[in-house]
Amino acid sequence: QVQLQESGPGLVKPSETLSLTCAVSGDSISSNHWDWIRQPPGKGLEWIGFVSYSGNTKYNPSLRSRVTMSVDTSKNHVSLKLTSVTAADTAVYYCARDYSGSGIDLDYWGQGTLVTVSS
Amino acid sequence: QSVLTQPPSVSAAPGQKVTISCSGSSSNIGKNYVSWYQQLPGTAPKLLIYDNNKRPSGTPDRFSGSKSGTSATLGITGLQTGDEADYYCETWDSSLSAVIFGGGTKLTVL
Numbered sequence: 269q270v271q272l273q274e275s276g277p278g279l280v281k282p283s284e285t286l287s288l289t290c291a292v293s294g295d296s297i298s299s300n301h302w303d304w305i306r307q308p309p310g311k312g313l314e315w316i317g318f319v320s321y322s323g324n325t326k327y328n329p330s331l332r333s334r335v336t337m338s339v340d341t342s343k344n345h346v347s348l349k350l351t352s353v354t355a356a357d358t359a360v361y362y363c364a365r366d367y368s369g370s371g372i373d374l375d376y377w378g379q380g381t382l383v384t385v386s387s
Numbered sequence: 388q389s390v391l392t393q394p395p396s397v398s399a400a401p402g403q404k405v406t407i408s409c410s411g412s413s414s415n416i417g418k419n420y421v422s423w424y425q426q427l428p429g430t431a432p433k434l435l436i437y438d439n440n441k442r443p444s445g446t447p448d449r450f451s452g453s454k455s456g457t458s459a460t461l462g463i464t465g466l467q468t469g470d471e472a473d474y475y476c477e478t479w480d481s482s483l484s485a486v487i488f489g490g491g492t493k494l495t496v497l
Contacts, residue, residue, distance in 0.1 A: 312488055312490050313491070329483060330485075371479060372422045372437070372478055373422060373434070373438075374422075374424075374432075374434055379430075380431050
C-alpha cells in the first residue's frame with residue numbers, strides 16, 4: 269500500500285521560505301516522478317511541479333522563480349521549497365505519485381498539509 | 388480564471404445520470420490526455436479517470452470519461468449520495484508547458 273505523508277511548519281511568515289517534506293512508504297522514490305499540488309482554502313487545485321528520482325524537475329512557470337524540489341533516496345522522501353512567500357501562498361499542499369511522469373496521472377496522494385502565511 | 392472551463396456546479400437525483408464538461412483548447416485538451424479527479428469533502432483528490440477514458444482499479448464502472456476535440460466529459464450513472472464531491476479535470480498545456488486543472492465542479496445529489 270503506497271502512502272504519502274506531507275510534513276512541515278503550518279505557519280510561515282511573509283517573505284520567508286516554505287519548506288515541506290513528503291515521506292513515501294510502500295514504494296521506492298526511484299520508481300516514479302513525484303508532484304506537488306496546492307489548493308488555497310475554498311479554491312481549486314494548482315500544480316506546482318514535479319521531480320523525478322534522478323532529480324530532474326519541471327515547475328509551473330508561474331512559480332518557477334521561487335520553487336525548488338528535490339529527492340532524498342536514502343530517506344525515500346521528496347522536498348519542496350518555496351521562497352519569498354506571501355499570503356497568496358496560503359494553501360493545503362499535497363504531494364502525489366506521478367506514475368507516468370507526465371504530471372497528469374497522479375494515482376496516490378498525501379492527505380495534505382495546510383500552510384498559512386501570516387506574520 | 389482557469390484555462391480549462393468547468394461548470395461550477397451540477398446536480399441530479401439519486402439513481403440518475405450526470406455529465407460534467409471540461410472545455411479547453413488546441414494547446415491542452417486538443418493534443419494531450421485528460422484525467423479526472425474526485426475530491427470528497429475534507430479529503431485529498433483521488434484519480435478517477437486517466438488517459439481520457441481509462442479507470443484505475445477501484446473506480447466503479449459507473450464513472451466514464453470521453454474526449455472530443457478540445458473538450459472532455461466525465462459521466463456518472465446511477466448517482467449515489469456518496470458521489471457528492473468536487474470534480475476536477477486535468478491535462479498538460481503544451482503552450483504553457485505546465486499541468487493545468489479545471490476550476491472544479493461541485494456535484495450535488497439531491
